[in-house]
Amino acid sequence: MSSIYSEIILDYYRHPRNKGKLENPQIHARDSNPLCGDVIEIQMVLDGISKVKEVKYNGQGCAISQASASMLTEMIQGKTLEEIRKISKDDILSLIGGQLSAVRLKCALLSLKVMKTGLYSYLGSMETGKEEISGL
Amino acid sequence: MQKTIAYNVGKIREDFPILRRVINGKPLVYLDNAATTQKPEQVIETLDRYYREYNANIHRGIYKISEEATAAHEEARAKVARFINAGSPDEIVFVRGTTEAINLVAQTWGRSNIGLGDGIMLTEMEHHSNIVPWQLLAKEKTACLKYVGISDDGILLKNEFQQHLENDGVKLFSVTQVSNVLGTINPVRELVREAHKHHCHVLVDAAQSVPHMPVDVQDLDCDFLAFSGHKMCGPTGIGVLYAKKKLLVEMPPFHGGGEMIREVHQYEASWKEPPYKFEAGTVNIEGGIGLGSAVDYLTEIGTRNIRSHEKEVTAYALEQLGKVKGTTVYGPPDPQARGGVISFNLGDIHSHDMASLLDEDNIAVRSGQHCAQPLHERFGIPSSTRASFYLYNTEGEVDQLVTALRRAGEIFKI
Numbered sequence: 001m002s003s004i005y006s007e008i009i010l011d012y013y014r015h016p017r018n019k020g021k022l023e024n025p026q027i028h029a030r031d032s033n034p035l036c037g038d039v040i041e042i043q044m045v046l047d048g049i050s051k052v053k054e055v056k057y058n059g060q061g062c063a064i065s066q067a068s069a070s071m072l073t074e075m076i077q078g079k080t081l082e083e084i085r086k087i088s089k090d091d092i093l094s095l096i097g098g099q100l101s102a103v104r105l106k107c108a109l110l111s112l113k114v115m116k117t118g119l120y121s122y123l124g125s126m127e128t129g130k131e132e133i134s135g136l
Numbered sequence: 137m138q139k140t141i142a143y144n145v146g147k148i149r150e151d152f153p154i155l156r157r158v159i160n161g162k163p164l165v166y167l168d169n170a171a172t173t174q175k176p177e178q179v180i181e182t183l184d185r186y187y188r189e190y191n192a193n194i195h196r197g198i199y200k201i202s203e204e205a206t207a208a209h210e211e212a213r214a215k216v217a218r219f220i221n222a223g224s225p226d227e228i229v230f231v232r233g234t235t236e237a238i239n240l241v242a243q244t245w246g247r248s249n250i251g252l253g254d255g256i257m258l259t260e261m262e263h264h265s266n267i268v269p270w271q272l273l274a275k276e277k278t279a280c281l282k283y284v285g286i287s288d289d290g291i292l293l294k295n296e297f298q299q300h301l302e303n304d305g306v307k308l309f310s311v312t313q314v315s316n317v318l319g320t321i322n323p324v325r326e327l328v329r330e331a332h333k334h335h336c337h338v339l340v341d342a343a344q345s346v347p348h349m350p351v352d353v354q355d356l357d358c359d360f361l362a363f364s365g366h367k368m369c370g371p372t373g374i375g376v377l378y379a380k381k382k383l384l385v386e387m388p389p390f391h392g393g394g395e396m397i398r399e400v401h402q403y404e405a406s407w408k409e410p411p412y413k414f415e416a417g418t419v420n421i422e423g424g425i426g427l428g429s430a431v432d433y434l435t436e437i438g439t440r441n442i443r444s445h446e447k448e449v450t451a452y453a454l455e456q457l458g459k460v461k462g463t464t465v466y467g468p469p470d471p472q473a474r475g476g477v478i479s480f481n482l483g484d485i486h487s488h489d490m491a492s493l494l495d496e497d498n499i500a501v502r503s504g505q506h507c508a509q510p511l512h513e514r515f516g517i518p519s520s521t522r523a524s525f526y527l528y529n530t531e532g533e534v535d536q537l538v539t540a541l542r543r544a545g546e547i548f549k550i
Contacts, residue, residue, distance in 0.1 A: 003493065003496055003547060004492060004496075005489065005492075005493065005547050005548070010547070010548065010549070014549075035504070036488050036504060036519075037504070037505070037518055037519060038488075060518065061486060061488075061518075062486035062487075062488040062489045063485075063486060063489045063548075064488075064489065064492075101492075101495075104488070104492060107488065
């Protein structure tokens with residue numbers, strides 16, 4: 001059985017991209033996974049009103065949660081808010097590759113949940129976003 | 137204690153059908169016994185026979201199978217009483233598990249006996265189930281929680297225990313007999329004797345001791361003792377609160393309902409004698425009977441033999457884990473001073489990643505904080521991986537764990 005812990009995951013875990021903090025981010029959210037204690041915080045500074053100029057994440061936890069957060073930040077850098085709104089669960093899972101158990105799925109998707117929470121709160125449309133977030 | 141020649145782990149393993157399970161070509165290596173244990177054929181058959189032959193509500197049916205069920209349930213109570221050497225089966229209250237037993241004491245004895253400014257003493261190695269019920273009570277009564285600290289080796293600091301007893305008006309000391317994280321075996325007998333000198337009652341959380349070693353409540357002289365059926369080869373949803381008869385008589389009821397009453401009128405009711413006073417509603421009949429069967433099983437093998445076997449496996453595991461590069465093991469280094477529980481970390485591998493990696497080899501361990509967050513904070517670690525043994529685990533399984541740990545270390549380049 002091949003391990004879920006591919007070279008790619010470990011590389012992002014050991015050498016995280018976009019880890020840190022930003023000054024005055026317009027989009028900002030933080031959440032934790034009470035089961036594991038994973039914590040993820042995501043901040044974005046926008047270029048104008050609808051494009052991600054810079055994005056950083058911060059947090060602690062397992063390799064799956066931290067690597068997927070780092071991968072997600074790379075994915076959304078330079079994208080429009082409309083584009084990042086469309087990022088799905090499957091997009092994240094295909095980045096990670098391999099099969100995850102139900103418990104570990106929560107680790108993998110925590111950063112997506114945080115990113116969407118921050119995005120919808122910025123857009124002031126929590127109502128429209130709720131459905132999507134609750135599915136994560 | 138010398139291990140008897142009669143202890144045959146291979147034969148014991150044959151009693152547990154789940155241990156024959158193979159997933160992805162690999163046998164199940166079950167090392168999460170501090171969470172729950174596997175069930176032997178004997179217990180499974182007892183439950184099966186109950187459902188097939190004499191399922192009926194107890195203490196009320198005037199017909200044959202109800203009488204059989206009642207007799208089996210009460211016989212189970214007597215078996216449990218003998219198992220922990222209680223003075224009488226009346227001192228055995230059937231509850232859902234250790235958690236409910238502790239909550240029962242907090243909400244009945246605690247509410248009647250703990251008042252403003254009184255001290256409730258715990259230790260830094262308690263499970264959440266032996267912390268939160270006391271926080272709730274302390275808040276309600278404006279009482280004070282006092283914690284006995286532990287050394288870096290996971291040993292209780294006796295001077296702190298003594299200081300709290302002497303200075304803090306401590307009315308109750310609630311302590312685990314064996315830590316579910318560190319494995320530390322606390323000197324409960326000695327602690328009870330000292331606490332009693334200061335008119336302090338003692339509750340023993342025996343969830344990790346009764347299944348694994350001889351426990352004699354009269355010898356310990358504890359006031360309350362709690363444990364769970366599913367951690368000792370029995371079903372889930374059944375557990376035991378032992379309390380001295382005198383206390384059970386004085387304590388008010390916990391839940392109100394059928395079965396616990398003597399008479400009910402529109403505006404008042406009177407209670408049955410203990411233990412029934414604390415068993416409202418239809419109890420977990422098959423749970424009690426199943427626990428009785430588990431007690432028979434463990435009695436036949438002998439808790440002394442189980443303890444001796446686990447000590448050997450634990451000593452071997454401590455030695456082998458010590459050889460894995462980058463491993464930190466928590467708790468007392470001496471296997472004599474600990475039960476069959478080993479929590480550890482390997483390099484900077486998060487425990488959830490470790491558990492996933494071990495699962496790839498079909499090795500079941502626990503990861504996280506094991507319901508002991510304050511203890512992990514005490515050691516300054518976010519989480520740990522825990523391997524915990526029982527009567528059916530072998531040194532060969534320890535070898536499989538160690539091989540898998542080395543593989544994890546290689547993958548994470550520790």
